Amino acid sequence: MDPEHVDGDLEKILFTEEEIQSKLAEMARSIERDYEGKDLLLVGVLKGAIMVMADLSRHLSRHVEQDWMAISSYGSGTRSSGVVRIVKDLDTDITDRHVLVVEDIIDTGLTLSWLVSNLRSRGPASVEVCTLLRKPEAAKTAVEVRYVGYDIPNAFVVGYGLDFAERYRNLRVVGTLAPHVYS
Ligand code: 5GP
Ligand code: MG
Ligand code: MG
Numbered sequence: 001m002d003p004e005h006v007d008g009d010l011e012k013i014l015f016t017e018e019e020i021q022s023k024l025a026e027m028a029r030s031i032e033r034d035y036e037g038k039d040l041l042l043v044g045v046l047k048g049a050i051m052v053m054a055d056l057s058r059h060l061s062r063h064v065e066q067d068w069m070a071i072s073s074y075g076s077g078t079r080s081s082g083v084v085r086i087v088k089d090l091d092t093d094i095t096d097r098h099v100l101v102v103e104d105i106i107d108t109g110l111t112l113s114w115l116v117s118n119l120r121s122r123g124p125a126s127v128e129v130c131t132l133l134r135k136p137e138a139a140k141t142a143v144e145v146r147y148v149g150y151d152i153p154n155a156f157v158v159g160y161g162l163d164f165a166e167r168y169r170n171l172r173v174v175g176t177l178a179p180h181v182y183s
Contacts, residue, residue, distance in 0.1 A: 001170045003159075009168075010159075010175035014152060017172040020132070020160060021055065023149045027130060028059035030147060031100065038125075039063070041097050043090065045115070046070040047169070048104035051161035052132045056102060067092045073111050082110035086118075094124045100146075103131035104161045109141030116143050133157070133174065156182075 003013060015023075031040075044053035046068050057064060070088035099119055106112055112129065119127045130147035135154050138145070158164050159171030164182065 001172065003171060003173050003175070006168065006171065009178055009181050010173075011178040013173050013175040014157060015150065015160075015174045020149075020172075020174065021059075023132070024052070024056045025059045027147050027149060028056060031056075031130070032060060032062055034146075035062075035098060035100075038098050039065070041065045041067060041092060041094065041099050042102050043099055043119070044068045044102045045104075046088065048161045048163070049102050050169070052104055053102045056130070065092070069115070071111065071115060073114075082108075082114055084111060084114040084118075094119065094122050096123065096125050099124045099127045101127065101129045103129060105133040105135065105157070106131050106138040106143075106145060107135045109138040109143050112145075113141050113143045132160070 003010060042053060042057060042064055044050065044066065053066065057066060067090045068088065069086065069090055071084050072087050074083040074085065101115065101119070103112065116127055116129065128146040129143065131145055132149040134145065134148050134151050137154065155176045157174050158168035158177050159174045161169050162174065163169045164177055
């Protein structure tokens, strides 16, 4: 869906389709270099990472396997608590595998930090993280993120997999939501 269809719902477009795609292509080049000669399993975190997974993986000129996890974090309100439940686990045994977690956005990093230690406990060869977007607070968490697309300010963004009440995931751009939509 093009941004014109939600004209008025977005306050500001932060990244256009072209900007997102060229950033993902650049990230794909780094991933190809770093994993040369190694097999690679991309693990997407549902549902936000669907678009990043689809496009990042297609920018890779190498074999790659893809699997998915769905996790839900408990907690009151809109902040993540770091207490996480697996809703859908991997189909893949990751023992001795090189795992790259594919994320849409890292905010507090609490969910991710839980996920990375969960994956590390399964005996993989390596676990690294790539994300299209990262907010300032993510810097405070222990999880090292190997590949970051864009560092963004602390605002609520939608589009390109990211939702507000399950809407806007199908936008080709990433933008901030106009206050009238959520107030
Ligand atoms: P964290 O545990 O890093 O605080 O939470 C990350 C998750 O919160 C993301 O995967 C995403 O689902 C949600 N999230 C964090 N910031 C935003 C945002 O700006 N927009 C949207 N739509 N979701 C966000
Ligand atoms: Mg996510
Ligand atoms: Mg959401």
